[in-house]
Amino acid sequence: MKTLQKFGLGVFLSGLAIFCALIFIGKYQLKAKQFDALIAEKGIKSEVFIANIKRNLVDKEFSGPFEFSTRIITALEEANKVHRKKREWSKVIWDKPHSFSYEVAKKAGTGMIPNNKGWFWFLTFGLGIIGSLLYIIPNIITLGPPGIKNNGIFFDSSTNRGFLGWSVFIFLVSFYVLLYFFPDYIVNWTYIVDPISQSLSGNLASQWFLYGYLYCVVMTVMAIRMYIKYRNNKYQILRTTSVLFFQIVFAFLIPEILVRFEKPWYDFKNAFPLDYDFFFSWNLNSLISSGGFGLFILVWGIALTLVIVPVMVYFFGKRWYCSWVCGCGGLAETLGDPYRHLSNKSIGAWKLERWLVHGVLAFSIVMTGFTLYTYFSGTSAVLGIKTQTIQSIYGFLIGSIFAGVIGTGFYPIFGNRVWCRFGCPLAAYLGLVQRFKSRFRITTNGGQCISCGNCSTYCEMGIDVRAYAQKGQNIVRSSCVGCGVCSAVCPRGVLKLENGPVANRTHLPNFPLGNTLNN
Amino acid sequence: MVSQPPIIIIGNGIAGITTARHIRKRSGAPILIISKESRYFFSRTALMYVYMGHLKWEHTQPYENHFWKKNRLDLLEETVTEIDPEKKKLTLSNGNTLSYASLVLATGSIPNKFGWPGENLKGVQGLYSKQDLEKLEALSPSIEEAVIVGGGLIGIELAEMLQVRGKKVTFLVREKSFWSNVLPKGESQMINRHILSHGIDLRLATSLSEIIEDENGRAKAIRTDKDEIIPCQFVGLTAGVRPNIDFIKDSSIDTNRGILVNKYLETNLPDIYAIGDCAEQQEPVPGRRPIEAVWYTGRMMGETLAKTLTGEKSAYHPGQWFNSAKFFDIEYQTYGLVAAHPTEPEIHFQWENPAKNLGITIAFNKETNEFIGINTFGIRMRHEIFDQMLTEKRTVLHVVEHLNDCNFDPEFFTSYGGEIIAKFNQEFGTNIRLKKKSWRRIFANLITN
Numbered sequence A: 001m002k003t004l005q006k007f008g009l010g011v012f013l014s015g016l017a018i019f020c021a022l023i024f025i026g027k028y029q030l031k032a033k034q035f036d037a038l039i040a041e042k043g044i045k046s047e048v049f050i051a052n053i054k055r056n057l058v059d060k061e062f063s064g065p066f067e068f069s070t071r072i073i074t075a076l077e078e079a080n081k082v083h084r085k086k087r088e089w090s091k092v093i094w095d096k097p098h099s100f101s102y103e104v105a106k107k108a109g110t111g112m113i114p115n116n117k118g119w120f121w122f123l124t125f126g127l128g129i130i131g132s133l134l135y136i137i138p139n140i141i142t143l144g145p146p147g148i149k150n151n152g153i154f155f156d157s158s159t160n161r162g163f164l165g166w167s168v169f170i171f172l173v174s175f176y177v178l179l180y181f182f183p184d185y186i187v188n189w190t191y192i193v194d195p196i197s198q199s200l201s202g203n204l205a206s207q208w209f210l211y212g213y214l215y216c217v218v219m220t221v222m223a224i225r226m227y228i229k230y231r232n233n234k235y236q237i238l239r240t241t242s243v244l245f246f247q248i249v250f251a252f253l254i255p256e257i258l259v260r261f262e263k264p265w266y267d268f269k270n271a272f273p274l275d276y277d278f279f280f281s282w283n284l285n286s287l288i289s290s291g292g293f294g295l296f297i298l299v300w301g302i303a304l305t306l307v308i309v310p311v312m313v314y315f316f317g318k319r320w321y322c323s324w325v326c327g328c329g330g331l332a333e334t335l336g337d338p339y340r341h342l343s344n345k346s347i348g349a350w351k352l353e354r355w356l357v358h359g360v361l362a363f364s365i366v367m368t369g370f371t372l373y374t375y376f377s378g379t380s381a382v383l384g385i386k387t388q389t390i391q392s393i394y395g396f397l398i399g400s401i402f403a404g405v406i407g408t409g410f411y412p413i414f415g416n417r418v419w420c421r422f423g424c425p426l427a428a429y430l431g432l433v434q435r436f437k438s439r440f441r442i443t444t445n446g447g448q449c450i451s452c453g454n455c456s457t458y459c460e461m462g463i464d465v466r467a468y469a470q471k472g473q474n475i476v477r478s479s480c481v482g483c484g485v486c487s488a489v490c491p492r493g494v495l496k497l498e499n500g501p502v503a504n505r506t507h508l509p510n511f512p513l514g515n516t517l518n519n
Numbered sequence B: 001m002v003s004q005p006p007i008i009i010i011g012n013g014i015a016g017i018t019t020a021r022h023i024r025k026r027s028g029a030p031i032l033i034i035s036k037e038s039r040y041f042f043s044r045t046a047l048m049y050v051y052m053g054h055l056k057w058e059h060t061q062p063y064e065n066h067f068w069k070k071n072r073l074d075l076l077e078e079t080v081t082e083i084d085p086e087k088k089k090l091t092l093s094n095g096n097t098l099s100y101a102s103l104v105l106a107t108g109s110i111p112n113k114f115g116w117p118g119e120n121l122k123g124v125q126g127l128y129s130k131q132d133l134e135k136l137e138a139l140s141p142s143i144e145e146a147v148i149v150g151g152g153l154i155g156i157e158l159a160e161m162l163q164v165r166g167k168k169v170t171f172l173v174r175e176k177s178f179w180s181n182v183l184p185k186g187e188s189q190m191i192n193r194h195i196l197s198h199g200i201d202l203r204l205a206t207s208l209s210e211i212i213e214d215e216n217g218r219a220k221a222i223r224t225d226k227d228e229i230i231p232c233q234f235v236g237l238t239a240g241v242r243p244n245i246d247f248i249k250d251s252s253i254d255t256n257r258g259i260l261v262n263k264y265l266e267t268n269l270p271d272i273y274a275i276g277d278c279a280e281q282q283e284p285v286p287g288r289r290p291i292e293a294v295w296y297t298g299r300m301m302g303e304t305l306a307k308t309l310t311g312e313k314s315a316y317h318p319g320q321w322f323n324s325a326k327f328f329d330i331e332y333q334t335y336g337l338v339a340a341h342p343t344e345p346e347i348h349f350q351w352e353n354p355a356k357n358l359g360i361t362i363a364f365n366k367e368t369n370e371f372i373g374i375n376t377f378g379i380r381m382r383h384e385i386f387d388q389m390l391t392e393k394r395t396v397l398h399v400v401e402h403l404n405d406c407n408f409d410p411e412f413f414t415s416y417g418g419e420i421i422a423k424f425n426q427e428f429g430t431n432i433r434l435k436k437k438s439w440r441r442i443f444a445n446l447i448t449n
Helices: A002-021 A032-042 A047-056 A065-085 A097-108 A117-136 A163-181 A183-192 A194-200 A207-229 A234-260 A281-288 A291-316 A327-334 A337-342 A347-377 A387-406 A418-423 A425-436 A465-469 A485-489 B014-026 B044-051 B066-070 B130-142 B153-164 B185-197 B295-309 B383-391 B396-401 B417-428 B439-444
Strands: A027-029 A061-063 A440-444 A495-499 B007-010 B031-034 B073-076 B080-084 B089-092 B097-099 B102-105 B109-111 B145-149 B168-172 B201-203 B208-213 B219-224 B229-231 B234-237 B241-243 B259-261 B272-274 B279-281 B322-327 B330-336 B346-353 B358-365 B371-377
Touching: A002 A117, A027 A097, A032 A047, A032 A097, A047 A065, A061 A065, A065 A097, A065 A183, A097 A183, A117 A183, A117 A194, A117 A207, A163 A183, A163 A387, A183 A194, A183 A207, A194 A207, A194 A234, A207 A234, A207 A327, A207 A337, A234 A327, A234 A485, A281 A291, A281 A347, A291 A425, A327 A337, A327 A418, A347 A387, A347 A418, A347 A425, A387 A418, A418 A425, A440 A465, A485 A495, B007 B014, B014 B031, B014 B073, B014 B295, B044 B130, B044 B153, B066 B073, B102 B295, B145 B153, B145 B229, B153 B168, B153 B185, B153 B234, B185 B201, B185 B322, B185 B330, B185 B346, B185 B358, B185 B371, B219 B234, B259 B272, B272 B295, B322 B383, B330 B383, B346 B417, B358 B396, B371 B383, B371 B396, B396 B417
Parallel strands: B007 B031, B007 B102, B031 B073, B102 B272, B145 B168, B145 B234, B168 B201, B259 B279
Antiparallel strands: A027 A061, A440 A495, B080 B089, B089 B097, B109 B241, B208 B219, B219 B229, B322 B330, B330 B371, B346 B358, B358 B371
16 A cells, blocks of 8 residues: 555656646747737837747747746747836737736647647646545544554654755745746646636636636535545535535536626625625626626625625634635635644734735725725825725735745645634634634533543644633633534543524533633 | 742643632632643643544643733643742752742642552553653554553453554453442443443453563563463553552552542642642532542632632532443443442432443432432433532432433434433333423523422
């Protein structure tokens, strides 16, 4: 079995190595015809740019994306400089340079990779999936009988911030930096999922399609790991199935299929303010111009945030969203599960958490206020601050850096819920409802706690569960996402997630237990 | 001006620390906690998880390090060598003396040794203290085979720990079945099977004769009472614990197996109290043992004594017995006193699901049907409800009818209440029905018939 697992690991790493190597290889050649089409399509009016590209790029063959991208970006920046100086605003190319370069590169790729998409899918995704399953499935036997299987977690370099943990950290951060800021370097990755994208939406894959597809693949493989690890626990199995379903169907398939029917791309479960650009003018305009269906989405989106979300939190706690439905939560609970114990449990971290997460909520509301004011009044600035500037700052700092680079990249260092705990404005909103008006609580079972610390250690949200349990006090905390792992790892049957009458939610037992210290 | 001497607590385990916290909650009196074992309070029950890699040492500490200073709980890492009750002074191993206003002895336990040949060799130890864990960790790389002697709770934990770390474990249990002085037969046998299923070489009705030394003064094998030699590089002595009171034996404090205390946890000397594992009740609660070396009772004594020390003299009333443990993957809870070998009028109703390692035993009075206690394996139950049913002397019929209220398993877990009640009806010719779970009853803390 161990040999099989090692072989699986080898296969997985080969797939990963080929995937990474794809960044550096490939041929790009922009043909004159393609460039003309691009000029027309993008409505480029800058003769400076056109001349530069024709001179330096068109019909030349490049190996790897870097030089190709540099020439486009240099041309774009030089052209913009000239036009800005001359105040020729209509000639300025407003696209983000790397996104523009991505669009060019996507058309210009030639040779081995775009011609063998299926094969390269197999060599990357295929080997990755086969290898990781060969590594994971033998756990049914190697982990022993069903039960809590946390043996050696703090001895393992990959799960205890060792060399492997830091390597994964560097890999994930690099991946997100490339995805968000240098899409033109990962054009090859998008080629290999083109056929899948075309079969769904009819379009070629963008880097966001690639990301969505990869997200589903990673979640599926790691959900199988969850099924094996927690096969003694039905709550974990159902919860994992639920997040996987919502990711694949709601976040991935339905939006792509909507595009095929010329409807706006929309994830029906992604609630504002997590879906921070829902009220951005481009989105509102697109929804309004999409007829009845667009209006339905508009109404649904507003109702989701204002009615459905709080009502569901009242009945079930925020877990119904955060650990049963949400995509960020879904990744955290599958890919992130091996890192859940790395969250910081100190009072200091709790204080930081409250400032940050509520700060982001306030920021998102202010930004949306600006957005709506601008949308209805038509003025581009409020109180002297440009709406577009505040939107870009939010998108960059919160949408990209916090949610992506830090949120997932830091799994192996700070645990799997960094974003959900410190940054997600929706989690903050749900948390307020959960804390003040909800039937959900984690019940502490009288005096049975032995203060061992498994619950606190394995709480991904950094809640010091033990601090409550050893007092016999129920746990009502705004941050709790109801993953149920504290209850699972408890060796003495002390904790139970449940929904019950709101009265008595923070109940203390009324008989002497030696732990009824209320502070 | 001479500053007021503090309340001194010797021992920073659960009993001593609970006392300190509750005193601080109720008063600003100076408190000094002395322990040589570790600077900060840690959960002894979590030692096994550190060895198995589930936790790091820091996770065993229920309070952050700044907690003690913030709550003005002074900590001293020292050993007390002598107590002078006349002058209300302690002598430390470094020769210093300290005065106390009140003295709380909460020194815990040490592993039993029964004079086995070789019991003090290198590679032979119990598992109780932080130092025991450190010793075991240091020996670990040189252990391939281990023998555990003594079939109790620490024994099975040590067996699991070593097995998880890849050691070949032989487990000697003197009794005919694991923990059979506490568990009824069927349950004890279920645990036997579970131990075997984890690859432990379980030897029932087998005891240790001697530990054999190698040329370096380390254990290399043991010989059993059946004259079998079992090679091993480690011997875990887990045949129970005894109060850690050797340093008091020569003082004027009355001791027997433990430090003798009355129901106010007072020793024979004024202002000296004893709590937790090291205390021996002169008048134990009927049906209970005079020394209960259990986490929960240590905690209760701590809370009780804190009241006394802050002016509200309180007797120790431990309430209904409860306990819990985990045997490899099987969780165990108990409420009330279920006899291992019941004598009439106590009889047992047992239900078992061997495939899933589940089982319950309900003890009740055959004549009056009064509920005596319950053991559960692999099924979690609500403490408060059983506490109340025991206090209110409910009947076994009432208990079985309300199993859904009592269940504390995570959501979506299969409920076995129907199966259990069917078996009960069949065995006792009754016709009771399982009631639906009622929040009203659970919360009312009062179950009506």
